[in-house]
Amino acid sequence: MQHAYDLADGLLVHPDFDEEGRHPFQFDTVHEYQIRDRGLQSCVNSRQEYQRHLYGSKTLVTYCKNGEEPKICIPDEMLSRLVKYYHEISAHVEGATRLEQTIRRHYFHPKLSEAVQKLVLSCDTCQKNKRGSKTYGQLAPREAVLLPWQEIHCDSIGPWKIDLRARNIEFKAMTIIDPATNLIEIQPLLNGTAMEAADVVEDTWIARYPRPVRCITDNGPEFGQEFRDRLEKNLGIKVRSSTARNPQGNSIVERIHQSVGLILRVITPEENPRSFEDGKRVIRRCLATAMHACRCASSGAIGDLSPGALAFHRDMLLDIPMQTDITILTTNRQGMIDRNLLKANAKRIKHDYAVDEKVLKQVSLGLSDKLTPSYTGPYRITTVHTNGTVTIELKPHIYERINIRRIKPYRAPI
Numbered sequence: 001m002q003h004a005y006d007l008a009d010g011l012l013v014h015p016d017f018d019e020e021g022r023h024p025f026q027f028d029t030v031h032e033y034q035i036r037d038r039g040l041q042s043c044v045n046s047r048q049e050y051q052r053h054l055y056g057s058k059t060l061v062t063y064c065k066n067g068e069e070p071k072i073c074i075p076d077e078m079l080s081r082l083v084k085y086y087h088e089i090s091a092h093v094e095g096a097t098r099l100e101q102t103i104r105r106h107y108f109h110p111k112l113s114e115a116v117q118k119l120v121l122s123c124d125t126c127q128k129n130k131r132g133s134k135t136y137g138q139l140a141p142r143e144a145v146l147l148p149w150q151e152i153h154c155d156s157i158g159p160w161k162i163d164l165r166a167r168n169i170e171f172k173a174m175t176i177i178d179p180a181t182n183l184i185e186i187q188p189l190l191n192g193t194a195m196e197a198a199d200v201v202e203d204t205w206i207a208r209y210p211r212p213v214r215c216i217t218d219n220g221p222e223f224g225q226e227f228r229d230r231l232e233k234n235l236g237i238k239v240r241s242s243t244a245r246n247p248q249g250n251s252i253v254e255r256i257h258q259s260v261g262l263i264l265r266v267i268t269p270e271e272n273p274r275s276f277e278d279g280k281r282v283i284r285r286c287l288a289t290a291m292h293a294c295r296c297a298s299s300g301a302i303g304d305l306s307p308g309a310l311a312f313h314r315d316m317l318l319d320i321p322m323q324t325d326i327t328i329l330t331t332n333r334q335g336m337i338d339r340n341l342l343k344a345n346a347k348r349i350k351h352d353y354a355v356d357e358k359v360l361k362q363v364s365l366g367l368s369d370k371l372t373p374s375y376t377g378p379y380r381i382t383t384v385h386t387n388g389t390v391t392i393e394l395k396p397h398i399y400e401r402i403n404i405r406r407i408k409p410y411r412a413p414i
Contacts, residue, residue, distance in 0.1 A: 015088035100113055122413050127360060151216065156220050173188050186290055198231060219242070359381060359409055359410055360410050392407070
């Protein structure tokens, strides 16, 4: 029968200190390391702050300055091992500052702070698992879209679920927005295929508004090769995709999705659908209400005008014509973009990524991924681009282009 203390022993962390299996908290171990350090022994005879004190049955060299409490001197050979031992026995919970404070409570070495910083910053376990770490690299500038109807941003929302009595309805929706005017179209997606997404673009946007030159999408399956071929070959629209899991690359659509979700949560309980037809009617009403609300709401990015007023030159509710200077609006929007960029870069650490540099890739975590490591890697950078992205090698001959928001430099363990 296994005793309780055996179980507890199996749960504790017992890192190795040296090859001989000794422990740094034993005075015999410290004494043996101090005897081998000739520089430390000479300090006892030449400097007043270095003294000898009795700990247990061993006389150890200590450091005592200005009448403070004596602290055990750490020999040079023992320094890195002691720091590593304390870092591992604390289960990597303590950062550099707290770890140094813990060690300095009873030990002294003139280069203790340097050793702690060097080990903690290069710890492989800490780099991959600690969250809320600092961000590195300056974000690239972005130009505001000048003319309306030149570009559209497409994205999908959902899936959303509506509870009925006997079954549930799960649906997705597709949003199309003109980034110059923020005018939006929202249509439901039944099966979420690339062909259906292309149909929505043709039947909803192309049938109502001037043909755009570019189409920006995310990397969802509904914007696959069939979607790209359909728009590029049939309509002459150039399709571009934002980098994987970088919502800032399609930020206008992502912000509107939050508003759509709020409207869905408000209307669905009010309607209380019971049948499948009721559910489809609620879906149509929710999406129409969300689209109308987005078109009527004023936006600071377009001079406190509403997207509908800017696009149609009339207030969405009142019979009042609206005349705007698109050049002035674009200049103001560009200034807002530049100010936000400066604010974001002020919080980031300056770092120039280079080819062959090793980086860690941030993992996109959900609410249930509390035990999942925050980063994977390290991966080698193969190409550095000018738009704030780099290409990394995930596996031999397998590459991914990723935004610098989702990576950080990797420091090899010492």
